[in-house]
Amino acid sequence: MLRTFLPQLRRFRLFLFVPALLFASSVPAFASKDMDRLQVQVQALLDQVQRLQSTVDAKFGLLQHLVEQSTDSMNQMNATVSALQSKINAQSESSNGKLDSVSGQVQSLNDSLDELKTRIAKLDKQMQDIQGQLQNMQAQQAAAIVPQGGLPGQPAAGSAGAAPVPNTAPAAPQAPPLQDTYQSGLRDYNAAHYDTATSEFNDVLHYYPEDDLAGNAQFYLGEIAYKQLNYKDAIKAYNAVLESFSGSPKAPAAQLRKGSALIQLGQKEQGIHEYRALIQRHPQTPEAQQARSKLNAMGVKINVR
Numbered sequence: 025m026l027r028t029f030l031p032q033l034r035r036f037r038l039f040l041f042v043p044a045l046l047f048a049s050s051v052p053a054f055a056s057k058d059m060d061r062l063q064v065q066v067q068a069l070l071d072q073v074q075r076l077q078s079t080v081d082a083k084f085g086l087l088q089h090l091v092e093q094s095t096d097s098m099n100q101m102n103a104t105v106s107a108l109q110s111k112i113n114a115q116s117e118s119s120n121g122k123l124d125s126v127s128g129q130v131q132s133l134n135d136s137l138d139e140l141k142t143r144i145a146k147l148d149k150q151m152q153d154i155q156g157q158l159q160n161m162q163a164q165q166a167a168a169i170v171p172q173g174g175l176p177g178q179p180a181a182g183s184a185g186a187a188p189v190p191n192t193a194p195a196a197p198q199a200p201p202l203q204d205t206y207q208s209g210l211r212d213y214n215a216a217h218y219d220t221a222t223s224e225f226n227d228v229l230h231y232y233p234e235d236d237l238a239g240n241a242q243f244y245l246g247e248i249a250y251k252q253l254n255y256k257d258a259i260k261a262y263n264a265v266l267e268s269f270s271g272s273p274k275a276p277a278a279q280l281r282k283g284s285a286l287i288q289l290g291q292k293e294q295g296i297h298e299y300r301a302l303i304q305r306h307p308q309t310p311e312a313q314q315a316r317s318k319l320n321a322m323g324v325k326i327n328v329r
Contacts, residue, residue: 117321130310134273135210138240146203199231206237209244218248239269243278255285276302276311283315296324 209224225241232238246261258281265278272278283298299315303326306312319326 131277135214138206138210138237149201149203200227202228202232202235202237205231206241209241213244213248218252222248236272239265239272240274242269243272243274246278246281250281250285255288258282258285259289276306276309279305280311280315283318292322296322300326 205224205227209221209228212218212221212224222245225245228235228241229238242261242265246258246265249255249258249261262278262282262285265272265274266282269275279298279302283295283302285295286292286298287295296319299319302309302315303312316326
């Protein structure tokens with residue numbers, strides 16, 4: 025606005041000055057005094073216009089300086105906001121990393137607890153075996169006291185009256201020990217021997233489908249597929265945990281990993297649905313906290329009723 029006003033002001037000065045000169049050249053000599061006064065008035069008016077122009081120039085310069093200061097302040101503010109946003113993003117990524125680390129530590133703790141339970145069960149089995157051996161020894165000692173011919177009224181062993189021993193059918197394949205098989209699978213999984221671990225976890229599911237460790241074995245089958253980037257098979261394994269072993273302690277982790285696998289396949293909405301379902305079903309678990317962090321990182325509202 026000031027830029028357009030200054031040329032108009034200069035034209036106004038010229039408009040006053042030119043008529044004054046024309047008027048001065050056309051008046052008679054006897055009016056020279058009046059002319060002098062008019063010239064003085066015109067000069068005073070020109071001086072006022074000049075002062076007005078100087079004032080306007082000064083104010084325009086001040087206004088321009090203020091605009092430059094405001095621009096600099098806005099640039100500084102934008103830089104500060106950008107730095108703050110970068111810091112918030114970095115803190116969010118750091119928090120996600122720490123949460124993933126805590127979740128891994130909790131998972132390792134659960135695995136250690138499973139291994140401890142396995143060792144206790146193994147010791148209990150060894151004690152039962154020892155007790156059985158003691159009972160067998162006692163039975164053998166009692167049998168050694170009986171005469172070789174046997175009890176009265178019974179034929180001696182190997183006599184003609186002894187009944188023939190029937191042929192026995194071949195024994196069915198014996199199931200492998202549960203705890204040993206599961207722990208071997210867990211060790212092979214941690215050592216990244218995924219083919220061997222898969223076979224051992226499948227043995228647990230085949231021979232002991234109703235045991236609590238079967239749910240753990242099914243979960244680790246999903247983990248093996250996830251680590252091998254086979255997300256579709258991982259989702260199938262996690263679904264088996266959620267459907268057949270819903271009470272398993274691995275169920276929250278299975279639902280969390282299922283959501284992550286869906287997102288890896290580009291199915292973002294389905295993955296978000298799994299995160300929200302996990303928070304609703306198991307709100308106090310570390311997996312639910314991790315799901316909240318992932319939703320916040322994606323800028324998604326939780327919206328759990």
